[in-house]
Every structure is written in structure tokens, then in C-alpha cells.
Amino acid sequence: MAVKTIAGVQVNVTDDGYLEDMDQWNEDIAKEIASEMGIELTDEHFKVLNYLREKTKEGASLSIRSVGKSGVVDVKGLYKLFPKGPLKFSSKIAGIPKPTSCI
Amino acid sequence: MDSKEKKPLEKVCMICAKGALEDVYAALVMANGAVMEGIETHLFFTFFGLDAITKKTMNSLHTATTGNPAMRMPGGLPFPTILGGLPGVEAAVSSMMRKQMEDLDMPPVDEFLELITAGGGKVYACKLAVDMFKLRKEDLWDDVDGILTIGEFYELCDGDRTQIIFT
Numbered sequence: 001m002a003v004k005t006i007a008g009v010q011v012n013v014t015d016d017g018y019l020e021d022m023d024q025w026n027e028d029i030a031k032e033i034a035s036e037m038g039i040e041l042t043d044e045h046f047k048v049l050n051y052l053r054e055k056t057k058e059g060a061s062l063s064i065r066s067v068g069k070s071g072v073v074d075v076k077g078l079y080k081l082f083p084k085g086p087l088k089f090s091s092k093i094a095g096i097p098k099p100t101s102c103i
Numbered sequence: 104m105d106s107k108e109k110k111p112l113e114k115v116c117m118i119c120a121k122g123a124l125e126d127v128y129a130a131l132v133m134a135n136g137a138v139m140e141g142i143e144t145h146l147f148f149t150f151f152g153l154d155a156i157t158k159k160t161m162n163s164l165h166t167a168t169t170g171n172p173a174m175r176m177p178g179g180l181p182f183p184t185i186l187g188g189l190p191g192v193e194a195a196v197s198s199m200m201r202k203q204m205e206d207l208d209m210p211p212v213d214e215f216l217e218l219i220t221a222g223g224g225k226v227y228a229c230k231l232a233v234d235m236f237k238l239r240k241e242d243l244w245d246d247v248d249g250i251l252t253i254g255e256f257y258e259l260c261d262g263d264r265t266q267i268i269f270t
Binding site for chain 2: 019035063064066068074075076078079084085086088101102103
């Protein structure tokens with residue numbers, strides 16, 4: 001665990017760079033984490049991020065399949081928005097814990 | 104230079120040669136996992152593994168109820184081999200297993216393959232096995248990327264951060 005300043009805010013992050021507390025998240029933090037990964041966030045991205053955050057608050061465990069069936073984005077779209085890390089990268093940017101599902 | 108520098112895997116080439124439910128799913132889970140990690144993924148089906156990409160069989164794969172020492176009754180008691188050989192038992196056990204997998208969010212085979220190809224993973228059939236089982240291209244799942252010889256498969260496996268996995 002470490003403290004990191006992202007978008008001018010001090011947040012606690014894990015060794016992998018995931019936020020420890022999803023309530024410390026805001027849109028500027030998302031944008032800065034994303035730009036470190038070379039992703040420029042659009043409204044489409046935020047739709048997915050907000051969905052992931054909602055589901056995580058409800059206690060759901062996320063899989064690429066469930067996100068693909070959410071109606072928010074399909075699997076192809078998810079790969080397009082977050083290339084090479086559809087669930088990992090989106091979770092990191094959404095400020096939620098690292099995904100634990102194998103699917 | 105740091106000798107502990109990480110060298111992440113860049114490509115995996117998988118071979119699935121068996122058509123039992125568990126063998127196919129092992130390959131599918133690993134292939135999908137690789138695609139999700141951003142690893143270039145090629146999945147090559149040969150011999151009985153072809154059942155997993157044959158339209159007629161792909162969504163009704165079976166697990167063996169005879170000759171499978173790890174087979175248990177739902178409560179954990181041993182599964183008598185003689186029972187496993189009765190007509191209909193293998194089909195019933197297999198459909199029960201598919202249902203349990205569905206409950207864990209494991210998709211049916213065709214949907215699993217769609218997840219893999221949606222992320223850029225490639226799916227191939229082995230030419231020799233296709234000829235042997237007298238299959239035609241139209242018998243195979245529509246999104247199969249090609250019917251390859253083993254030589255062509257090895258050509259795909261170039262690169263020094265590539266692994267070949269045989270399930």
C-alpha cells in the first residue's frame with residue numbers, strides 16, 4: 001500500500017496501482033490514471049466506469065461476460081475502449097478493486 | 104542491468120486435442136484469460152477437440168462418467184463405474200455439470216469462443232483432423248479463422264516471448 005497524488009488528490013493505492021478506497025475516486029482521478037495508460041476517456045468510457053462502480057457497490061463480482069451483457073457495452077466495445085485489459089484497466093480507472101474473476 | 108527485469112508473455116498458442124467438457128473448458132478459460140491480459144492468443148483444435156468448434160456438438164460436450172476416477176456423486180460419495188456406463192447417465196451428469204458451470208458465469212462453448220474472438224483471439228481447426236473426421240468448413244463454427252496444417256500453426260508461434268500450451 002502506498003499514498004499517491006493523483007490529479008492533486010492524495011489517495012491510497014495498492015502495489016498494482018488500484019485505489020484502496022473507491023470513495024476517494026473522482027472523474028479527474030480517472031482521467032489521470034487513464035492517461036498514464038494511454039487512454040483518453042470519452043463519455044462512452046464513463047458509462048462503463050459508472051456501471052462498474054455501481055455493480056461493485058452492490059457487491060457483485062464482475063466478469064467480462066456480465067459486463068458484456070449489461071446493455072452498457074458489448075464485449076467487442078469493451079475491448080475497443082480498454083484495449084488489452086478490458087476488465088483490469090477499466091477497473092483500475094474506475095477506482096474499484098482488481099478483478100478476481102477468471103472469466 | 105537489472106537481472107530481475109520482467110518479461111511478460113506476448114503470445115500463447117494453445118492446442119486442444121480432446122473433446123471432453125473439462126479439456127475444452129480448460130483451453131477456453133486459459134485462452135480467454137490470455138486475451139483479457141492483452142496477450143496475443145491462438146487456439147488450435149485438433150482430433151476430438153474439433154467437437155468444440157463443430158456446430159452440431161459444441162454446446163453438448165460430455166464429461167466421462169467411466170474411466171474417470173475423480174468422478175463423484177453430488178454429495179461427494181464415489182461414483183460407481185458400473186453406474187457411469189448405464190444409458191443416459193453420462194448425458195445427465197454432463198448436463199448437470201454444464202448447469203453448474205453456467206451458475207459460475209461460465210458461458211456455453213459458442214459464447215465462450217465469441218468472448219475470445221471479440222478480444223482478437225484466433226480460433227483454428229487442424230486440417231489433418233478435419234479431413235480425418237470428414238468435416239467440411241460449413242460444419243464448423245462460423246467464426247473459425249482457418250483450417251491450418253501443423254506447419255502453418257508453428258509459423259504462428261514465432262517470437263521469443265511465445266508459449267505453446269497443450270491441453
